Amino acid sequence: MSTQVAAPLVTHDSMSTHDPRGSTACIHSVCVDPAWQRKGVATRLLELYPQSIRRYNSTVDGAGENAKIARLAMLSRKDLVPFYQRAGFTNLGQSSVVHGTEMWYDCICDL
Numbered sequence: 795m796s797t798q799v800a801a802p803l804v805t806h807d808s809m810s811t812h813d814p815r816g817s818t819a820c821i822h823s824v825c826v827d828p829a830w831q832r833k834g835v836a837t838r839l840l841e842l843y844p845q846s847i848r849r850y851n852s853t854v855d856g857a858g859e860n861a862k863i864a865r866l867a868m869l870s871r872k873d874l875v876p877f878y879q880r881a882g883f884t885n886l887g888q889s890s891v892v893h894g895t896e897m898w899y900d901c902i903c904d905l
Contacts, residue, residue: 796821796866803900804867804891815861819847821868840881844905851905864905869898 799808800816808820821843826835847863856862870878875885883901891898 795823798861798863802865802867803886803902804869804889806891808867814859817861817864818867819863819865821866824868836877837881840878840883844882844903847905866903866905868901869893870901871896872899875899875901 796819797808797810797812798816799805799811799813799818799820801808802818804820808818809822824836824839826839844866847866851862854860854862866883868878868883869889869891870883870885878901879885881903883903886900886902889898889900
């Protein structure tokens with residue numbers, strides 16, 4: 795699940811507000827059933843999602859109500875940052891978003 799927003803990174807607002815004119819798609823979760831974990835499913839999802847966004851971008855002109863998406867953004871736990879980096883995301887460091895007791899990291903993938 796994701797939302798399209800104007801902000802370049804995931805924010806508290808971006809978790810619940812969709813702005814079709816925004817150029818960032820915020821990924822909220824990459825979830826895989828435990829029975830399918832460690833079998834490449836999440837990696838494949840992270841390969842296919844940018845491809846589908848690029849196809850979407852080819853169908854919109856960016857001048858109307860729907861903007862082209864230039865960036866994917868997500869929050870990551872520290873232990874998953876290397877996984878997302880292998881999938882093409884860049885770790886920008888600790889996020890300003892506070893969610894629970896864990897520290898979160900901003901990860902982006904420019905398209």
